[in-house]
Amino acid sequence: MATKASRAAARLMISPAVLLLLGWMIVPLSLTVYFSFLRYNLLMPGDNPFVGWENYQWFVTDTSFTAAMVNTLLLVGGVLLITVLGGILFALLLDQPMWGQGVIRIMVIAPFFVMPTVSGLVWKNMFMNPVNGIFGHIAQGLGMAPIDFFSQVPLLSIIGIVSWQWLPFATLILLTALQSLDQEQLEAAEMDGASWPARFWFIMLPHLARAITVVILIQTIFLLSVFAEILVTTNGGPGTATTNLTYLIYVSSLLQYDVGMGSAGGVIAIILANIVAIFLMRMIGKNLDA
Amino acid sequence: MARATAPARKALTTAIAGTLAFVMFFPILWIVVLSFKSEVDAIRAPLQVLSSGWTLDSYGAVQERSDYFKHFWNSVIISLGSTFLGLLVAIPAAWAMAFVPGKQTRNVLMWMLSTKMLPPVGVLVPIYLLFINFGLLDTRIGLVVVLMLINLPIIIWMLYTYFREIPGEILEAARMDGASLREEVLYVLTPMALPGIASTILLNVILAWNEAFWTLNLTASRAAPLTAFIASYSSPEGLFYAKLSAASVMAIAPILIMGWFSQKQLVRGLTFGAVK
C-alpha cells in the first residue's frame, strides 16, 4: 500500500517528533551522565574534578538504596494490583444499567483530576491525621485508638493515596473496553447455561486482556516516578520506609545538593526504567499487535 | 441490548455503585465542605463540622494572600499551550506511523514512551542550567515547551491508536480523487479522528494542569501556575484546614468542571488502542 513517496513523506512527518524527543532525551541525559562522573556539589563551588565511578559506588552502597528499590517495586506493584482489580470491579459495575449513571461515573472518575500535591495534602491532613483527621475522629467515636497511618503503615498509606488517584484511570479504560464487548456473544453464552463466573472468566476477561495491559503499561510509567505524594506526606520516612528511587535521587541531588551522586542515581534509575520498559514492551507486544 | 432489566436489580446496582462512587468522591466533597467552614470548626469531628455555620472567609483569606487569577491564567496558558503545541508535532508523526508503518514503527513508539521514564528529579540541575542559559526561567514559554516534551509520547501514542482505527481505504479514495497529503490530513483524517483528538486534548490538559515538579521548580513568580499556588498552603502555622481546603478547591475546580462536562468524551475516548 505504501509507496516510496509516501514513505518519504512519512519520514518527514515523523521527524519533528523524533528529533524533539531525541533532543529532550539526549541533552539532559548526556549532561546527567557527564555530571555523574564529577565531584559536583552545588553547595561547594570550585572546580569539579573527574572522579570516575565514585558517585555510582556511593549511591549503590547507600544504605537507603536497597530499601528504595524494594519500596519502588512494592509501590508500583501494590498500586497496579489495587487499581487493576478495583478497576475491573468498577467497570463491571458501571457497565450495568442503573439510574443516575452519569453522576455516578463522574464521581468515580473525579479523583483523577486532582493534583497529586493536593491529594497528598488532603489525605494527610483531613483524613489520616490521628488527632484531627476523619479516620482519627471515627476511631475515637468508636472508642478505639486512632491509627497513626504515616508511622504505623507508611508505605501502605502512600499506596492507598496513589491508588485512589489512579483507580479512575484504570476504570475508564477497562469500562471502555467492556462496552465494546459483543453483547450477543454474552447472551448466547447465557442461553447455553454458562454461569456468570464462567462468562466472566472465559469471555469478559480475555476481552479485557488488552485493556489491562494498557493500564499496566501507562500506569507503570507514571508510578515509577511517584514523588509529590511522598514529598508532602512522609518525606520518604519514617527512616526509609517510603523512600522510592525517585525520592532517593531527590534526596541526593536536591536535599544534599550532591549533583554528582544525584546524577549517578538518575542514570541508574533510567537504566532500570528501561529494563522495565523492555519487559513491558515484550508483554505488550504480544498483546497489542493487531 | 434486548434484555429488560428488573427494576429491583437496577435499584440494587444503583445503590451499590452509588455507595462506592460516594466513597471515591468523598475526599473531594469533604474539602469542599471544609472550605466553607471557619478554621476552628474545620478540625472538629465530622458531624460537628456539618452542623457548624458556613462562611466564605477562607476564600477571602486565600485570595488576599495569593493572587489566584494570575496563577489560574498561567495554568490555563501552560496546559493548553503545551497540549496544542504537542498536537502540532504529534498529528503528523502519528499519521505517518499509523498509515505508513515501517519495521521500526513499534520500536520507535516504545522508545518514545520510554523517554517518559527519565526521572525529573535526576535531571533538574542540567535543565535548570539550560533554562538559565536560554533565559527561560520563570517564563510560560519555557514551561510550555517542557510540558509539551513530557507529554508528547502520550499524545503520539493516543493519536496513533485512533488513526489506526480509521480504514485506510478512505484515505486511498481521497488520494484517488487527487487530494494532496496536506488536504488528506486536514480534510479527511482530522475530522474522522476528531473524537480521538478531543480525548487526547482532555487527557493532556489534565496531565499538564496537575504536573507539579517542573512547574514548581522552573518558575518563581511571573509564570507560576496553580501548583505553586498550592505549595504555599502546604504546612503553614496554626490552623489551616479551611484555608488549605479553599486553596485546594480553587486549584482543582477548573479541571474538575472541565472533566464533568467532557465526561462522556473521556469514557468513550480513552482507549489507548485497547479496543479492537
Next chain:
Amino acid sequence: MRLRNATVAATAIALVTGGSAVAEDLTIATVNNSDMIIMQKLSPQWEEATGHTLNWVVLEENVLRQRVTTDIATKGGSFDIVTIGAYEAPIWGKQGWLNALDDLGDAYDYADIFEPVRNGLSADGTLYAVPFYAESSFTFYRTDLFEKAGLEKPAEQITYDQFAEMVAQLHDPENGVYGTCQRGKAGWGENMAFVGPMVNAFGGRWFDMEWNPTIDSPEWKAAITYYVDLMNNYGPPGASSNGHNENRALFADGKCATWVDATSAAGYIFNPNESSVADKTDFFQAPKQVTDKGTGWFWAWALAVPSSSTKVDAAKEFLAWATSKDYVTLVGESEGWVAAPPGTRKSTYENAAYVEAAPFAKTVETSILAANPADPTKDPVPYTGIQFVAIPEFQGIGNYVGQQIAAALAGQQSVDQALANSQTFAVREMTKAGYIK
C-alpha cells in the same frame, strides 16, 4: 519644531533611565510562616512609598530552601530577595553568593541589633543577611494543668529527668491532654532542632575535634532513648509526623501540657485570637542534663540579596524597611504588639508597649543573649552552631539522622539501629567530602 522634538526626546530618555532606577519589579521568596505573611500584607505601604513592586513567592520551608538554594547556587537570578536562615547566611556569604549588607545607612542603626544575631548572620565580620526575627528555645507549659497536678513553676533550670517526672504527672490522654508535645517530623530543621540541644544537654556532640562523627556514642544513645521513651509514653499519637507547626496547633488547641520549642511561637500562643490557651500558658528554660551548655537553640530568619540579582539597590531598600525599627512599630500598631517580630532589636525590648503586650519578652531576650553557638557542647568541637553544624554537609547528615530517629520514634527500628545507621551515614558523608582522610 526640531527643537521641540529634541526636548521631547530628552524628556523621554530621562524618563526611561530615571524610571528604571525608580520603579523596579522585585521577586521575593519567603517562607509561609505568620510573620512573613504579615510582612506580605504590609508591604503595599512600601510599594506605594517607593514606586517599586514586589512579586511574592511564598513557599513551605523545605520547598523554599530547595528552590532558593538551587537558584542561588546555579546563579539563576530568579529572586532579588530571599529568606534564609542562620544556617545558610554565613556559609553562602563566604561563598560569595550574597551581597554584603553593611551599607544600609545610619538610620538603620546596626548597633540596635542583638550582637549574637548579627554575628550569626555574618561571615568573616561582614553582614550578609539582615534579621527579620530571631529565636531561642524554651519550655512552654500550661499553668492550669500545673496547678491541678500540684506542680510549681521551676525556679531554676531543671534536668530532663525532672522534666520527665513532671510530664508523667500531667499526662491525661482520657481528657485529651498529652504530657508533652515535641517535634518528631524528620528534618534537620524539624526534629533535629529539638534533638540537637537535647543531645548537647546529655553531653553529646556531632563531631570530635578531628571531624569524626560521634553519633554512636553513649551520650547520643542516652539522649535518644530518653526522647523515644518520653514521646511514646507521654506524647500525642502520630508524634513522628508532628513538626513545629503541628505541635503549635496542638498546644494552641489545649492538647499539650508542655512543649519545648521556639521562643518566637510565644507571640502566637499568647495571642487570644489564635490560641485557646493564651491566658494559661507560661514558660521556663529548656531543660539541661549533664551540662547546661547548648540547651537552648539559636535561629534567625533573615532577608538577603543574592549576588545574582540585578536589582540590588531596590532590594536593599526593601530590606532596610522590612527589618527596621519603624517596621516593628508598624506591625505593633497594625497587628497588635504581641505579633511584632521578636528577637532582633534592643529597641523592641525597650518599648513599653511591646513589653506590656508580650509577657515573655524578658525571658526571650535573656535566652537569645545566652545562646552561644561558638561554644555549644560539653566537650570541645571544631564547629559552630547549637542545633546545627555550620558546614554545607550538615543538611544531608542532619536530614538522614532525623529520618532515622523518626523511624525509631515510630517504632520501625530500635534506637541502636537508628544510631548505628546514622553513624555509618555520617562517616560516609564526611569521607566523601574529604574531612576524614
